[in-house]
Amino acid sequence: MKLEIKICRRKSMFLQEYWQSILFETEEENATVAHALRQINQTKGIVDTDGKEVELPIRFDCSCLQKKCGACAMVINGRPRLACDAALKEFVKKGQVRLEPLRKFPVVADLIVDRSILFENLKIMQTWVSGSAKVPEKHSDEAYEASRCLQCGCCLEVCPNFYAGGSFFGTAAFVPTARLLSSLPVEEQQAIRAQYKAHVYAGCGKSLACRDVCPAGIDVDHLLSSSNGIAVWRHHG
Amino acid sequence: MENKNNVQNINIIGAGLAGLSAAITLAEHNIPSNLFSLQPSERAQSVLAEGGINGALNTMGEEDAPQYHREDTLRAGVYLADEEAVRGLTEEAPQIIRDLERLGVAFNTQNNEILLRNFGGQKKKRTAYARSSTGKIIMTALIDEARRYEARGLITRYPHHELVSLLLAGESEKICCGVLMRNTYTTRLRGFAGPVILAIGGMNGVFPELTTGTTSNSGDALAQMFAQGVRLGNLEMIQYHPTTIGISGKRCLVTEAARGEGGRLYVMRNGERWYFMEEKYPELKNLMPRDVVSREMYFVRQDPACGDQVYLDLTGLAEEVWRKRLPDLRAELLHYLSLDPKTDPIPVEPGIHYFMGGIDVDREHRTNIAHLYAAGECCDQYHGANRLGGNSMLGAIYGGRVAARTVAASIPELAGDQLQELFCNADLHEEIRNQYAQEASPQIILEIRDILVPAMAIVRSEQSLKSAEEKLARLLEREGLHEREKHRIYLAQAMVASAMFRRESRGAHYREDYPQRDDQFCGLTQAELTQGTDIHMQITCRSGSRQIRETS
Numbered sequence: 001m002k003l004e005i006k007i008c009r010r011k012s013m014f015l016q017e018y019w020q021s022i023l024f025e026t027e028e029e030n031a032t033v034a035h036a037l038r039q040i041n042q043t044k045g046i047v048d049t050d051g052k053e054v055e056l057p058i059r060f061d062c063s064c065l066q067k068k069c070g071a072c073a074m075v076i077n078g079r080p081r082l083a084c085d086a087a088l089k090e091f092v093k094k095g096q097v098r099l100e101p102l103r104k105f106p107v108v109a110d111l112i113v114d115r116s117i118l119f120e121n122l123k124i125m126q127t128w129v130s131g132s133a134k135v136p137e138k139h140s141d142e143a144y145e146a147s148r149c150l151q152c153g154c155c156l157e158v159c160p161n162f163y164a165g166g167s168f169f170g171t172a173a174f175v176p177t178a179r180l181l182s183s184l185p186v187e188e189q190q191a192i193r194a195q196y197k198a199h200v201y202a203g204c205g206k207s208l209a210c211r212d213v214c215p216a217g218i219d220v221d222h223l224l225s226s227s228n229g230i231a232v233w234r235h236h237g
Numbered sequence: 238m239e240n241k242n243n244v245q246n247i248n249i250i251g252a253g254l255a256g257l258s259a260a261i262t263l264a265e266h267n268i269p270s271n272l273f274s275l276q277p278s279e280r281a282q283s284v285l286a287e288g289g290i291n292g293a294l295n296t297m298g299e300e301d302a303p304q305y306h307r308e309d310t311l312r313a314g315v316y317l318a319d320e321e322a323v324r325g326l327t328e329e330a331p332q333i334i335r336d337l338e339r340l341g342v343a344f345n346t347q348n349n350e351i352l353l354r355n356f357g358g359q360k361k362k363r364t365a366y367a368r369s370s371t372g373k374i375i376m377t378a379l380i381d382e383a384r385r386y387e388a389r390g391l392i393t394r395y396p397h398h399e400l401v402s403l404l405l406a407g408e409s410e411k412i413c414c415g416v417l418m419r420n421t422y423t424t425r426l427r428g429f430a431g432p433v434i435l436a437i438g439g440m441n442g443v444f445p446e447l448t449t450g451t452t453s454n455s456g457d458a459l460a461q462m463f464a465q466g467v468r469l470g471n472l473e474m475i476q477y478h479p480t481t482i483g484i485s486g487k488r489c490l491v492t493e494a495a496r497g498e499g500g501r502l503y504v505m506r507n508g509e510r511w512y513f514m515e516e517k518y519p520e521l522k523n524l525m526p527r528d529v530v531s532r533e534m535y536f537v538r539q540d541p542a543c544g545d546q547v548y549l550d551l552t553g554l555a556e557e558v559w560r561k562r563l564p565d566l567r568a569e570l571l572h573y574l575s576l577d578p579k580t581d582p583i584p585v586e587p588g589i590h591y592f593m594g595g596i597d598v599d600r601e602h603r604t605n606i607a608h609l610y611a612a613g614e615c616c617d618q619y620h621g622a623n624r625l626g627g628n629s630m631l632g633a634i635y636g637g638r639v640a641a642r643t644v645a646a647s648i649p650e651l652a653g654d655q656l657q658e659l660f661c662n663a664d665l666h667e668e669i670r671n672q673y674a675q676e677a678s679p680q681i682i683l684e685i686r687d688i689l690v691p692a693m694a695i696v697r698s699e700q701s702l703k704s705a706e707e708k709l710a711r712l713l714e715r716e717g718l719h720e721r722e723k724h725r726i727y728l729a730q731a732m733v734a735s736a737m738f739r740r741e742s743r744g745a746h747y748r749e750d751y752p753q754r755d756d757q758f759c760g761l762t763q764a765e766l767t768q769g770t771d772i773h774m775q776i777t778c779r780s781g782s783r784q785i786r787e788t789s
Contacts, residue, residue: 028485030573035485038452042679057676061276063451065487066569068373069280071453084485108422119277119384119394128385129378133341143343144367147377151279179377183341 001026003092004049005036007058008100009110017107021049026088033097034062034072034083037111060111067215070150073157074111075100080157082215102157104164115153121169125195127176133183142226146179148216155210155220161203168203171210171220178223181230189230196231246271246393247644248416248429250400250458251436253281254372254630255613257379258637259434264386266645269393271429273418275453277396278380282438282451283633286372287566288494289354289364290337290634291627292330296350297362303327306363310628313358313526314593314621315744316759317471322600326619326628326635333634334365340378343367345562354562355497356626358526364627369492369565372630397421400437400458403465403609404428406659411466413609414659430660432608432647434640435462436633439592439614443729444686448589449481449490457677459615460724462596463731468605468765470617471594473736473746476624477695479530480549481588484573488588491549492566493626495578496523498558500551502530503582504537505544512550513537528623528745531587535695548582587695591629593620593745594735597763602640605765608656610643612636617761622744675719684712685729692733698750702737709733731764738762 002025010017024036040046041057048054063071065084072083077091077098091097105113135143155171156162162170177196181189204224211220247263249256252274260270274281295301306327311318338344338351344365345352353362367374386392397420404415415430435458441448442456463469479502480491496502502523503510513533515522523530534547559567559579570578596604596611598618604611613633620628692705713726739762741755742748 030485032485038486042683044678044680061280063276063280063453064282064285065452066285066484066489068284068370069276069451071276071280087485112422114422116396123384123388126388128381128388129340130385132339134338135341135343135346137346137349140343140346143341144374147343147367147374148370149377151277176377176381179341180381183343 001029001031001088001092003088003094004096005033005040006096006098007110008098009058010101010107011055012109013107020054022046022054023049024088029089031088032084033076033086033088033099034060034065036088037083038062058111059109068150070152070215073102073152073154073215075102075157080154080213082152082154085215102153104156104162105153106164113153115151117164118151118153118172121173121199122176125169125173125177125199126191127173127180129180129184131185131188133180133188135183139182142182142223143179145219146175146182146223148218149175150216152215154213154215158209158213160207160209161205166203167199169199171214174200174204174227175218175220175223178227181227193231196227201228201232246429247432247434247641249273249434249436250416251281251438251613251615252278252394252396253283253436253438253613254376254379254633255615255637256434256436257376257383258634259436259612259641260392261379261382261386262638262641263645264383264389264391266641267391268645268648269391271393271395272383273395273398273400275397275399275421277394278376278383280451280453281376282441282454283630284373284376285449285451285490286375286630287369287490287492288356288497289366289371289627290334290375290630291356291359291363291625292334292365292631293327293361293363294331294334294351294353294365297353299361301361301363303330305361306330306359309359310619310625311621313623313625313744315623315754317474317621317743317761318619319600322618325600325639326632329635329638330631333631337375337378340382342375342378354494355524357493357496357524357530358521358625359524359627360521364494364497366494366562368561369494369563375630400461401426402461403433403467403606404430404660405465405606406662407607410607412607412656412659414656428660430657432610432644432656434637434644435596435604435609435611435615436613436637437615439595440728441589442682443689443725443732444589445682446486447488447686447690449478449488450590452486455677456725456728457721459595460721460728463728463764463766464720464724466606466766467609468597468763469595469731470597470761470763471622471735472732472764473693473739473762474593474620474622474744475589475693476527476591476593476745477531477587478527478590479534479587480585481590482570482574482583482585488590489569489573490588490590491570491583491585492563493524493527494563495549495551495566498562499554500549501553502534502547502585503550504547506540506542510550511537511543526623527590527626528747531695532747534587546584547586549585550582551578552580552582554579591620591624593617593622593624597761600639601643602636603643608647610640612640622746675721677721677725681712681718681722682725685709685725688712689729689732693736695747697736697746697748699737699748702733705733706730706737727766731766735762735764
C-alpha cells in the first residue's frame with residue numbers, strides 16, 4: 001500500500017504553518033494514520049515529495065493506539081478523527097490523506113493542539129461529587145455511557161456553536177455533566193443544573209453534528225435529552 | 238530556567254490511577270500537590286484497564302473475605318510478595334470499591350448490589366466491573382474527584398510535562414529535594430522543590446510496539462531514576478497476558494473477563510480441538526493465573542502434534558453477557574479482526590502486559606532515597622512473581638493512598654525549610670540541563686528491544702540471557718551514545734542481570750535450565766547502579782524478612 005501523506009506543519013505556535021507531503025509505503029494491511037506517523041518519525045533522513053529532508057519528529061499526541069484515550073485527535077481529510085482509528089486503506093483509492101491539527105484549539109506544534117480549555121470548562125461546570133453519587137440502577141446505562149467521553153475534542157471541531165473561550169461549552173462538557181446528573185441525588189444537583197443551563201442548554205443549537213463524529217460512539221442524543229430532562233425540565237425518572 | 242519555587246507542594250509524577258489516588262489522598266489531608274504528566278489523566282494507560290478490580294465484597298454468596306483474597310494474591314505471586322503489604326491491600330480493597338461506588342462509578346449491579354465476576358487464579362467471584370471498560374469508568378470518576386480539589390487549589394495539574402531529573406542532595410545518604418521538569422509545549426525547564434512520588438507506570442517503553450500499554454510511556458523516566466541511584470527490584474518479572482491480538486503498532490488486550498465469563502482456550506491437535514487448559518487444570522481450567530496460561534500456550538505450540546495457533550472460543554457465551562458485561566470487547570474484535578466472537582474463534586497470543594518489578598519500595602512506599610516514594614505499576618510491591626488479574630487497579634489506587642499517607646505523616650520531619658534550602662543549592666549539572674533535548678534515537682530503542690525480547694521471553698535460559706548480556710555490553714561501547722541512551726542500556730542490563738541471577742523458575746520467570754522452584758531464591762532481586770555512570774551492578778536477593786542474603 002502506497003499513498004501520499006500531506007501534513008500541515010508548524011514548528012511552534014509563533015511560526016507560520018506550511019504543508020509537507022511524504023510518500024508512505026507499508027505492507028501492513030491494517031496500518032493507521034497513527035502508525036504511519038510513528039513510522040515516519042523513526043525513519044532518519046526521510047525526504048518529502050520535493051526531495052527535501054523532513055524535519056523530525058512530526059509532532060502529534062499519541063498514547064493508547066486503540067481509540068480509548070483521545071490523544072491523537074486531528075483533522076483527517078477534513079473530518080475530525082482519531083489517527084489510530086483512521087486506516088490508511090480508506091485513503092488508498094484517493095492516493096492521498098491530508099492531516100491538519102484541530103482548528104478550534106491553539107496549535108502548539110505540527111498536529112498538537114492545546115486542549116486545556118476542555119478541562120477549564122469542566123471546572124466551571126463543577127463536574128464533581130460533593131456527597132455521594134451512587135448510581136441508581138435505572139440510570140446505570142446513562143452513567144456508564146457518559147463516563148466513556150474521551151475529551152478528545154472532535155465534537156467541538158464540528159460544532160457550529162462552540163468556540164474556545166465562549167460561554168457555550170459543547171458536548172465535551174455536557175457528556176461528563178450527564179454522568180453526574182444521572183447519579184447525583186436531586187438535592188445535590190443545584191449547582192450543576194445551573195451551570196448546565198448556562199453553558200450547555202442555552203447555547204446548544206441542536207445541530208447534533210457532534211453525534212456523527214464522536215470516536216467513542218457515545219449516544220449523544222439520548223444523553224442530551226435525558227440531561228435536559230433532569231437539568232431543565234426537572235424530570236428525575 | 239525559571240525561579241525555583243513551589244516548595245509547599247508534593248510533586249507527583251504521573252497522572253494515572255496511582256498518581257490521581259496519591260493526589261486525592263494528599264488533598265484529603267489538606268496537603269497540596271503538583272500532578273505532572275506527559276498527557277492529561279484522560280489519556281493515561283489506566284483507561285485501558287478492562288476486566289475489573291478485586292475486593293472481597295462478598296456480594297455473591299460465596300463466603301469471601303479479605304484473607305482469601307490475600308491468600309490468592311500471595312499464591313499467584315508464588316510467595317514473593319510481602320505478606321504484610323498484601324494484607325493491607327486486600328483488607329482495604331472492599332472499602333476502595335465502596336469509595337469508587339460513592340464517586341459514581343457505574344459498576345454492574347443487581348438489586349443495587351455490586352456484581353462480581355470470576356477472574357484468573359481466584360477461587361471466588363471477587364472482581365467488580367463496569368462492563369468491559371472498568372479502567373476508563375473508574376478514571377472518569379477519579380478525575381472528577383481530583384477536579385473538586387483542583388478547584389480548591391489543592392491539586393495543580395501539569396499536563397505536557399516530562400520528568401528530566403530528580404534533584405538530589407547528600408553524599409552517602411541521598412535526599413530527594415525536588416524534581417526538574419520540562420514543559421513539552423514550551424520546552425522550558427523548571428525545578429519544583431519538595432518530596433516526590435513517582436507514579437510513572439510500567440516499562441512498556443522498553444518494548445515498543447510489543448506491549449498492551451501506551452506509547453506515552455517511553456521508559457526514559459525509569460531509566461533516569463535508575464541512573465540516579467534509585468534501587469529497582471524484581472525486574473525479571475514480566476507478565477505475558479495470555480490473550481492479546483496484534484493491531485497496528487501494538488498488542489491489544491482481550492480481557493481476562495472473556496475467560497471469566499466462560500471463554501475457552503484451544504489448539505488444533507490431530508485435526509480436533511484440544512481444550513488443553515481444561516484437561517491439564519481441571520479445577521481452575523482456563524482461569525489459571527496468567528503466567529501458567531501463557532506458559533502452557535507456549536508449550537502446546539511447541540508440540541509437533543499441535544497447530545501453531547491458540548484460539549479463544551467465546552461462542553458459548555450468553556447474549557446477556559455480550560450485551561451487559563462484555564459489549565466493548567465484541568465491538569473491538571469486530572473492529573480490529575473483522576471477527577464476531579459470537580460465532581468465530583479468536584486467534585490469540587501472549588503479549589507483554591504488566592511489570593511486577595520496578596522501583597523497590599518498602600511497605601510505606603518509600604524508595605532507597607529519602608523523600609522519594611513510588612506507587613502503581615512502576616514499583617515492585619504487592620504482586621510478587623505474577624500479578625492476579627483485577628489486582629492492578631487495586632494496587633495502583635491503594636499504593637497511591639499509602640504513599641500519600643506516608644508523605645503526610647513525614648511532613649513534620651521535613652524540618653521547616655530544609656528541603657527548600659537543599660533545593661536551592663542543588664547542583665543542576667550542565668549535562669542534566671542539556672540532556673533533556675536529546676531524545677534516545679528510535680534505532681537505539683529498537684536495538685535494545687530486539688536484544689531483550691528473546692532473553693526476557695516466556696521461557697528463558699542462561700544461553701539466551703548471556704547472549705543479551707554480551708550484546709548490551711557491546712552496544713554500550715558504541716561511540717556517540719548520549720546519556721539517555723546509556724541509561725536505557727543500563728536498565729536493560731539490569732533486567733537481564735536480574736533474570737540471570739534468579740536460577741530457578743517462579744511465576745512469570747521460567748528458566749528452562751532451572752525449571753523448578755528453588756526457595757533459596759524466595760526473595761527480591763534488587764538492582765542498583767552504585768557508582769555513578771559506571772556499569773557496576775549489585776544484584777541481591779533478600780528474603781521476606783528483608784535481609785540481604787546474597788550478592789553477585
